[in-house]
Each structure stands twice: as structure tokens, then as C-alpha cells.
Amino acid sequence: MYFENTGLENAAADLNLLDDIMLKHGLVREGQWDYERVTYDKKYVIKEGTFYLRVFGFTKDGDVGAHDAIITLMKPVVGKHYYPHGVEYGEEEHFPAHLLKSCEQTLAAVKADLNAFEIHA
Template sequence: MKFENSGIESIKVDLNNLDEVMDQNGMVRAGQWDYERVTYDHKFQIKEGTYYLRVQGYAIEGDVGAHDAVIQLMQPILGKHYYPHGVEYGEDEYFPEHLVKQCKQILEKINKELAIFAE
């Protein structure tokens, strides 16, 4: 599921500020990066299954590995995890309304906090 018009997809921000805001909002980057891309996940384990809110971005300047980059964020997505195959984001998936609402709240908070640092 794509979160359209979240505002996040228009943000360009320094990686260090991005890491801080995402961490404060429960979004984990961990090992999900390379020198040009980053991925932040928030894992939800609810009765309907395991879901991931994902925000991805790519470096428009600098190097992610050196912690010196400006990141262009992309449209946030929500997916359901199926063991052992992975996460599915398709429109045919069922996404509980309470989960979608919670994800939208998280994204709104992130958007507001990143607006301070956005380039």
C-alpha cells in the first residue's frame, strides 16, 4: 500500500538529521543501506499479522556510508510479511484500518519534524 501525498516524498534532508528523526519515531535503518540508498522500517506485530511501514530514500549528494549525504525521500509504503517469502505491498493485500491510521499518524509526525531540516 502506498501512502500518497504524505509530503514525505518531497523532502530532501541531511542523513544525520534524518536518522535522528526516524529513530525517535520508531523507524529503524539498521543494516538496510548501501552507499546510495537508505530504508527505514517500523515493524507492527498485530493479531492480523506482521506488517512493515517502510520509508526509502536515495542520496542526491554525498555518501551514506560516510554519514555525509543529502537524502531524497520516496513515497512511504506499507507491506505485510509472509514467512518465508518476504513482504508484499500489493493492492490485493488486506491492511487493517487501525494500522493504516497509526501509520498515517507516524508519517505526519515525521513529516512535521523533518520540515525543520528539509533543504
């Protein structure tokens, strides 16, 4: 399920700054990157299952591996994890209201922190 109107889609920031802001709010990049793309995850383990809030990003001309990139964020999404198959984002998935509220609060907090540093094209 994608989150609409978060203000994060198309926001751009330096990779190192973005790593710090995301980590502050529980979104971890870990090894989920290649030289042009990143994924930040926040894991939720609740009675209804295991879910991931994900924020994807990409760079047009930087190098993520060298920590030298301006990252443009994409639309955030939440998905349910099914072992051993992976994460499903489909509309037929059930996402508890308390999970969605927590995700929305996290995304709003990230946006508030990012506002001071966002790069406007």
C-alpha cells in the same frame, strides 16, 4: 500499499538528522542501506500479522556509508510480511484500518519534525 500526499515524497534532509528523526518515531535504518540508498522500517506485530511501514530514500551525490549524504525521500509504503518469502506491498493485500491510521500518524509526525530542517532545492 503506498501512502499518498504525506508531504514526505521528495523531501530532502541530512542523513544524520534523518536518522534521528526517523528513530524518534520508531523507524529504524539498521543495516538497510547501501552507498546511495536507505530504507527506514517500523515493524507492527498485530493479530492480523506482521507489517512494515517503510520509507525509502536515496542520495544523488553523497555517501551513506560515510554518513555524508543528503537523502531525498520517496513515497512511503506499508507491506505485509510472509515468512520466509518477505514483504508484499500489493493492492490485493488487506491492511487493517487501525494499522493504516497508526502509519499515517507516524508519517505526519515525521513530516512535522522534518519541516524545520528540510532542504529545499
